[in-house]
Amino acid sequence: MKKIVVLSGAGISAESGLATFRDSGGLWEGHDVMEVASIEGWRRNPSVVLDFYNKRRKQAAQAQPNEAHLAVARLEKKFDVVVITQNVDNLHEKAGSTKVIHLHGELNKARSSIDESLIYDIKDREIHIGDKCGKGSQLRPHIVWFGEMVPMMEIAAAESAEADIYLVIGTSLVVYPAAGLLDYVPVDSPIYVINPERTQVPARRDVRYITEKAAKGTSELVEQMLN
Numbered sequence: 001m002k003k004i005v006v007l008s009g010a011g012i013s014a015e016s017g018l019a020t021f022r023d024s025g026g027l028w029e030g031h032d033v034m035e036v037a038s039i040e041g042w043r044r045n046p047s048v049v050l051d052f053y054n055k056r057r058k059q060a061a062q063a064q065p066n067e068a069h070l071a072v073a074r075l076e077k078k079f080d081v082v083v084i085t086q087n088v089d090n091l092h093e094k095a096g097s098t099k100v101i102h103l104h105g106e107l108n109k110a111r112s113s114i115d116e117s118l119i120y121d122i123k124d125r126e127i128h129i130g131d132k133c134g135k136g137s138q139l140r141p142h143i144v145w146f147g148e149m150v151p152m153m154e155i156a157a158a159e160s161a162e163a164d165i166y167l168v169i170g171t172s173l174v175v176y177p178a179a180g181l182l183d184y185v186p187v188d189s190p191i192y193v194i195n196p197e198r199t200q201v202p203a204r205r206d207v208r209y210i211t212e213k214a215a216k217g218t219s220e221l222v223e224q225m226l227n
Helices: 010-014 039-044 044-060 069-075 091-095 151-159 178-184 214-226
Strands: 004-007 080-085 098-101 106-112 120-121 137-143 165-169 192-193 205-210
Touching: 004 069, 004 151, 004 178, 004 214, 010 137, 010 214, 044 069, 044 178, 069 165, 069 178, 069 205, 080 178, 098 151, 151 178, 151 214, 165 214, 205 214
Parallel strands: 004 080, 004 165, 080 098, 165 192, 192 205
Antiparallel strands: 106 120, 106 137
């Protein structure tokens, strides 16, 4: 069974109504990005950060997968599929994908602020100042912020190195280290890039561009692959 690895970005979730901060001039729902998405912002004002993610968690819980998420899940009928997502929502899981690696964390989880291995599934519940982990420290969103390591990168790189086919959906490939995953894809494995704007991929032999939004481009490609 051939292995397909999918790298998805904000563009796939935008069509489900989840705003991306890159489309809003550096302001994310009225906040400076570094205020709510950096370790420094957390240390400065944890209550602002918690409130921001509480709202995003509720928003994401109500969002539904779109045709792109559903199409990726359908690939499992014929292929071994691993999804590597830069998104913190769970729309790939809602659509039915069974192997999903979250590079930047998950909105529906909380974790200890002193022990990153202590992770709790909170679904759509809020986190408040005073909510503690089992070791007595403040709970924080299970999100990888600017200024923090990306703990799932090694696993994602290993999966990318085993891809027979690589799909890049809804990402501009300007955010590192995620963009560097393409360097691990075998040179004889085709890469399909689905994005409205043509995205520059590191020089290789076989890159196929589909300049469409995620839902249209992905569903059309998947139908071809399954047929």
